Amino acid sequence: LEMRVKERTAELGKIVNALQEEVFQRIKTEEDLKESEQRYRSLTVATTQIVWTADAKGRVGDDIPSWRNFTGQSVEAVKGQGWIEALHPDDRKPAMKIWSQAVRNHSFYQTEYRLRRNDGKYRYMAVRGVPVQEEDGSIVEWVGTCDDITERKEMENRRHITNTLLTLFVQKTSRKEYLDSVVEIIGRLSGCRCVGIRLANADGYIPYKAYTGFCEEFLTLESKLSLNEDVCACIRVVTNRPDPQDAVVMTEKGSFRCDNTFNFVDSLSENEKKRFRGNCLHAGFASVAVVPVRYRQNILGAIHLADEQENKVPLETVEFLEEMAAMIGEAVYRFSVEESLRLNEGRLLEAQRLAHLGNWEWNIAKGTLWWSDEVYRIFGLEPQPFGATYEALLSYVHPDDRKLVDESVDRALREGIEYNIEHRVIRPDGNERIVNEKARVIYDARHKPIKMAGTVYDITEQKNAEQELHEKQKQLRALAAQLQIVEEKERRRIARDLHDSIGQILAFSSRELDTIQKSLPDKMAQSLREIINQLDNAIVQTRTLSFDLSPSTLYDFGFEIAVEDLLDRIAKEKNIQCQYENCPGAKPLAEDVKVLLYRSVRELLINAVKHADSSLIKVSIFRSGSVIYVKVEDNGRGFDVSVLESGSRRSGGFGLFSVRERLNQIGGRLKMESAQGKGTKAVLTAPLDLEEGN
Numbered sequence: 001l002e003m004r005v006k007e008r009t010a011e012l013g014k015i016v017n018a019l020q021e022e023v024f025q026r027i028k029t030e031e032d033l034k035e036s037e038q039r040y041r042s043l044t045v046a047t048t049q050i051v052w053t054a055d056a057k058g059r060v061g062d063d064i065p066s067w068r069n070f071t072g073q074s075v076e077a078v079k080g081q082g083w084i085e086a087l088h089p090d091d092r093k094p095a096m097k098i099w100s101q102a103v104r105n106h107s108f109y110q111t112e113y114r115l116r117r118n119d120g121k122y123r124y125m126a127v128r129g130v131p132v133q134e135e136d137g138s139i140v141e142w143v144g145t146c147d148d149i150t151e152r153k154e155m156e157n158r159r160h161i162t163n164t165l166l167t168l169f170v171q172k173t174s175r176k177e178y179l180d181s182v183v184e185i186i187g188r189l190s191g192c193r194c195v196g197i198r199l200a201n202a203d204g205y206i207p208y209k210a211y212t213g214f215c216e217e218f219l220t221l222e223s224k225l226s227l228n229e230d231v232c233a234c235i236r237v238v239t240n241r242p243d244p245q246d247a248v249v250m251t252e253k254g255s256f257r258c259d260n261t262f263n264f265v266d267s268l269s270e271n272e273k274k275r276f277r278g279n280c281l282h283a284g285f286a287s288v289a290v291v292p293v294r295y296r297q298n299i300l301g302a303i304h305l306a307d308e309q310e311n312k313v314p315l316e317t318v319e320f321l322e323e324m325a326a327m328i329g330e331a332v333y334r335f336s337v338e339e340s341l342r343l344n345e346g347r348l349l350e351a352q353r354l355a356h357l358g359n360w361e362w363n364i365a366k367g368t369l370w371w372s373d374e375v376y377r378i379f380g381l382e383p384q385p386f387g388a389t390y391e392a393l394l395s396y397v398h399p400d401d402r403k404l405v406d407e408s409v410d411r412a413l414r415e416g417i418e419y420n421i422e423h424r425v426i427r428p429d430g431n432e433r434i435v436n437e438k439a440r441v442i443y444d445a446r447h448k449p450i451k452m453a454g455t456v457y458d459i460t461e462q463k464n465a466e467q468e469l470h471e472k473q474k475q476l477r478a479l480a481a482q483l484q485i486v487e488e489k490e491r492r493r494i495a496r497d498l499h500d501s502i503g504q505i506l507a508f509s510s511r512e513l514d515t516i517q518k519s520l521p522d523k524m525a526q527s528l529r530e531i532i533n534q535l536d537n538a539i540v541q542t543r544t545l546s547f548d549l550s551p552s553t554l555y556d557f558g559f560e561i562a563v564e565d566l567l568d569r570i571a572k573e574k575n576i577q578c579q580y581e582n583c584p585g586a587k588p589l590a591e592d593v594k595v596l597l598y599r600s601v602r603e604l605l606i607n608a609v610k611h612a613d614s615s616l617i618k619v620s621i622f623r624s625g626s627v628i629y630v631k632v633e634d635n636g637r638g639f640d641v642s643v644l645e646s647g648s649r650r651s652g653g654f655g656l657f658s659v660r661e662r663l664n665q666i667g668g669r670l671k672m673e674s675a676q677g678k679g680t681k682a683v684l685t686a687p688l689d690l691e692e693g694n
Contacts, residue, residue, distance in 0.1 A: 044048040050125075050146035052083075056139035058103035067146075072118035088114035088122050092320070095127075106131050106139060115146065124153040150491055158320055161185055163328050175335035179210035180329060187212055190317050192287065199293075199332065204228040206238065206301060213306075218283050225277075227299070233278040237290045245272040249254035255319045256290040260313045279304060287312035291321045296331035303328070307680050332684040349373060356458035362390060364413075364449055369393060378435060378458045381425030398424035398432070405437070413440050413449050421461070433460045477665040488595050491549045502542055510535040551598070559594045560587065560621055561599055563630075567619060574609055576617060583622035590689040597630060597686055600659045604632040604682050607655070612636025612680060623688065638674045659684075 019564050050066040060083055063075050071078075071086040073113055084092050090239040091113035102109035109129035114122040129144025164185060172178040179197050187195045194213030198206045207223040208214070214222075236242045237256050245268055258264050261281055265273060293300045303321055305313055325556040349372070350535035352358055358375030362368075369390055373383040379396050390409075397405050401423035408419040408428045425433045439454025510532055517528045564580050571578040589597065601619065608614045614636035622629050660670040668686035 049148075052129075052146065052430060054129075054142040054144075056131075056141060058099060058142060070117060070121065070146075071115065086116050088116065090114075099129075102129065103142070106133075106137075109142070109144060112149070113482065123148050123150045125149065154316075154452070157189075160622055161189060161324070162327070165324065165331070169331045169334070172413060175339060176210065178331060178335060181211055183210045186303065186305070186321065186324075189320070190305055190313065192289075192305045192312050194285070194304075194306040196304045197293070197301060197328070198225075198234075198304060200227055200238070200299055206234070208304075209301075215283070218279060219277050230277065231275055233275075234290050234302060234304070237292050238299055243272075243275055245275065251315070251318055251322065253319075253322045254292055255318050255322055256288070257313050257315065257515060258288050259313060260286055261288050262286060281688040284308050286310045289313035289318050289321070291318060291325050293325045293329045294583070295329040295334065298333075300329050300332055315377050331374070353377070356461075358456045360454055360456065363531055375456050378433060378456055379425055380429060380431060380433075396425050396427070398426055400424075409439070409452070410500055412439060412452070416441055416443070416449075433458055434463045435459060471629050473665070480662070480665060485592055488591075506535055506539045506542060510539065554594065554598055559589055559598055562598055563619060563621065566598075566602060566605065567617070570605060570609060570617070576609065576615060579616070579618040581618070581620040583620075585623055587623050587628050588689045589628065589686070593668075593686050593689065596662055596666060596668075597628070600631060600684055601630055603655050603659055604684075608632070608634040608680070612638070614679070626690055627685050628688055632682045633679065633680045638676050638678045638680055640676070641672045 026427045050064070052060070052064045052067055052068055053062055055061050059081065060079050064078055066085075067073070067078055067083065067086075070076065071083075073082070073086055076082070077085070081096075084096055087095055095111055095113045098111045099109060101107070107610070109127070109661040111127050113125055113127065115125045117123050125146040126149045127146050129142050129145065131142055132140045134140055151600060165182065168178055168181050172181065183195050183197055192213075194211075196208045196211035196214055198208045200206045203310075204227045205223070206225050206227055208219055211219065225234060227239060233246060233256050236246060237254060240254055242250055242254070248255065249256055249264060251257055265276070265278075265281060285305070285308060287305070287307045287310055289303075289305040291303040291305075293302055303325060305321075307313075335529070344430055352372060356374065356378060358372045358378055360372065360375055361370045363370075367389060369392070376383045394405065403424055404421060408421050411417065412419045418438065421435060422436050425435055436457040436459050437454060438457075439452055441449045442451040444450045457618065473531065513528055513532050513535070517525045517532065520528060551562050551565070553565045560582050564582070567580050569576040570576060605617065612634050614634035616635045618631075618633045620629075620633075621629040656670070663670050663684065663686065666683050666686060668684065671683045671685075672680065673682075676682040
């Protein structure tokens with residue numbers, strides 16, 4: 001028995017030791033759990049995250065200190081589903097839907113929503129939650145966290161806005177469309193009721209080019225705002241010339257930002273208030289911001305934000321708008337340049353249409369040919385109807401002119417020279433046009449021809465006008481020649497009448513009176529002698545007049561002897577040294593040419609005598625081929641040959657101008673060389689009448 005008691009006692013001892021070990025382990029485990037829970041609670045209080053728990057049905061039962069501290073809700077307000085009231089109204093329904101699905105499906109819970117902070121501002125939260133399960137899979141509770149991702153969301157939002165602005169610049173085709181979209185983006189970003197973008201114009205005003213929210217009365221008033229004449233904060237922001245009183249509402253980058261305009265204005269003196277127009281104040285805007293828009297320091301305009309509520313233009317929003325303004329300024333400038341280019345292009349196209357002048361460019365490597373619209377019209381085609389090529393160009397060139405065009409292009413490419421040619425174009429309807437084409441070759445850095453650029457000028461009307469003018473001139477020359485012949489005939493008739501009729505009568509009268517005078521007394525004879533002398537003078541003048549009208553030597557002995565006779569007369573009458581030189585050989589002249597040349601030489605000689613005060617005159621006549629040359633030289637005062645261009649009567653200019661024009665009409669020419677104090681040399685040319693000469 002004693003042995004059995006000892007054995008039983010030993011067994012009981014082992015059992016007691018085992019129980020003591022188990023109790024010890026349980027006590028230790030409970031202490032570890034308490035310590036872990038304490039660390040968990042301390043971590044929950046210390047972390048910036050919100051750590052939350054909920055029961056198996058997704059309802060909050062226990063206190064969530066981090067949630068309360070962030071939202072300002074009470075313990076009771078958070079319990080159950082009360083936590084949902086701290087979410088942004090727009091986020092409550094979608095957040096609850098996702099949470100309910102997770103609880104129902106025992107799945108991982110993840111979402112984002114905006115949570116109201118205890119200062120009334122909403123912060124973006126990234127929310128995650130997991131179910132705590134027993135071994136049998138049943139849910140014990142839910143635990144999760146809320147991470148504040150506001151800064152990240154703002155960065156993403158700003159990056160998105162920046163990308164959107166870049167995309168808009170590519171997508172929008174006009175400045176107006178672009179600015180309307182930008183105003184919409186700024187409105188969503190800022191939350192302000194009124195947003196506008198105003199741009200300076202050439203007259204110095206700064207009207208709104210895109211806007212939302214502003215009433216028509218306000219826009220009408222503000223459209224008259226002048227950069228040069230008005231005084232207001234908007235002007236000072238745009239021109240970057242702030243006043244001292246603006247300092248408290250100005251950002252570092254020169255924007256105007258005021259969360260309460262009424263309090264700001266109340267803080268100003270009366271003189272300082274005069275530096276503001278007050279339209280925003282009268283419109284009831286408490287929050288106002290003006291952000292300058294510039295392009296490389298050039299004034300473009302401003303972004304204007306306004307709202308009746310206070311604190312609608314926080315500094316971070318304005319600072320982001322300042323970053324946006326640089327991109328907007330770049331876009332506005334480029335859109336303005338593009339609009340200006342489109343306007344200039346339109347003007348150029350209209351000018352080309354009016355002038356019938358087009359331009360083209362040939363890409364030699366690709367073989368493509370670009371034509372302006374006017375080139376198509378000149379060729380009788382609708383603009384851009386087909387892929388123009390060099391071969392297509394040649395197909396519209398008149399067959400007889402294609403060689404000229406092809407050789408001109410080849411020479412330009414080979415020798416690197418410009419070409420300027422005229423050729424005909426056959427339109428699809430068969431109508432023929434005449435064009436003037438100019439072109440030059442463009443080379444790359446290795447002096448390899450890569451392009452050819454040129455112009456096509458429709459000169460059909462000009463050529464027709466020239467042809468018509470040529471015909472008129474031909475008719476005029478024929479008429480002038482006919483008139484000259486008629487004039488010469490009349491001159492010869494009058495000269496003959498003077499010589500044969502009046503001259504003979506005067507001569508007869510003089511002889512008869514001379515005979516009578518011999519038989520009269522001296523006193524009467526003296527009176528009659530005076531009458532006879534007057535008659536002799538009349539006879540001389542009649543002969544001179546007859547000679548001037550139509551020198552008989554010109555018709556009786558020809559041009560060369562008539563010129564020599566004219567020189568002899570001048571030498572005797574004016575006591576001037578005259579020299580005459582006539583190269584041997586026949587110089588046959590048509591009747592009208594002979595008369596014109598003689599009268600032209602006579603005009604030059606009269607000028608040398610009357611105007612040049614010459615003491616020496618030399619006339620040389622010679623022939624070269626089918627042309628006669630007459631050179632008239634003197635040592636007189638000389639004159640300005642430009643009078644020939646104006647046809648001035650001064651210094652015989654009108655007579656010389658007439659000589660030159662009449663010579664031109666018969667295919668001749670007058671060339672003058674003269675200078676003050678250096679005499680004059682004139683060379684007349686005229687065609688010979690070779691048929692008569694033969």
